[in-house]
């Protein structure tokens with residue numbers, strides 16, 4: 392294999408003066424992804440869908456890539472949906488709820504992993520949020536809210552604002568012991584950090600492609616464990632989700648046995664071509680190698696920010712508690728001012744959880760992080 396630096400040089404083509412520290416929001420595309428989309432557009436222009444069988448091969452390949460990146464037992468466990476929110480809704484509105492059931496989660500979740508569960512209040516279902524802001528043991532905070540009426544724990548693998556990385560294995564183990572379903576919003580780690588649905592005993596995992604997977608918005612991977620999948624009622628129907636897909640004359644139908652049953656209509660072929668290209672790059676490099684680089688960058692930022700006594704880290708600095716996101720505050724609370732200063736210096740980051748969120752990816756040059764720290768130190 393070529394050296395990592397060679398691959399990075401070939402595959403990333405950001406504007407010279409742009410420091411992109413916003414992969415936790417929407418990421419730039421690798422060169423091969425841009426080319427795949429350009430080619431797809433060109434093919435559509437000159438021959439429409441003449442090569443549809445080839446497109447279907449890309450779709451199958453994407454399911455295989457998704458299986459690999461999740462270590463799912465089978466491609467049949469993978470559905471391609473619109474986004475993380477849709478996948479969460481498929482779970483929330485697929486399960487049978489009884490009045491008095493509860494769901495345990497945290498108070499740091501992105502709205503998508505809260506609103507849909509809160510909406511079940513109309514069915515008499517309670518949404519319980521563990522306070523992760525004040526605890527040293529986030530998993531215990533979750534477990535303390537569980538009782539015999541808890542049907543599901545739902546959690547982000549990494550919290551979008553604070554960057555807190557959850558111990559998914561521990562939570563999955565707990566869920567198995569208590570026969571509770573386990574749902575993971577993995578959008579803030581998939582593509583950056585190794586993931587293993589089997590090791591963590593997850594029932595449902597979902598992640599859109601536009602963050603750490605370096606793909607487009609609007610195409611998400613949804614994993615469901617077969618035993619858990621069979622408990623999901625369907626709420627969306629169409630030609631694509633039936634067992635006899637492609638036979639448009641047959642009148643009898645039943646849902647596909649595989650996860651395709653969650654995909655009601657035409658696939659997002661444009662997104663499939665793009666995400667396929669992005670994942671091919673990540674898998675070529677290896678998520679293990681990507682993780683090392685991501686963690687190295689977070690470690691670097693944490694160390695440098697900690698050395699400045701005008702700054703306060705929001706992200707935990709303890710190993711295993713962070714992934715690709717580092718969020719911090721300035722102790723005179725002028726976070727908006729510092730944020731604007733960073734933007735004015737072409738450092739693209741985000742304001743989240745009352746602080747400034749930096750999220751470089753594996754390819755971000757360390758020299759750009761040095762520059763960023765200098766800008767922050769100048770301001771503070």
Ligand SMILES: Cc1ncc(COP(=O)(O)O)c(C=O)c1O
Pocket residue numbers: 415416473474475476477500501503504547549550551576578579598599611
């Ligand atoms: C943890 C988390 N979940 C879900 C989402 C939104 O996902 P989608 O737009 O794919 O529904 C985000 C976006 O920032 C997020 O950070």
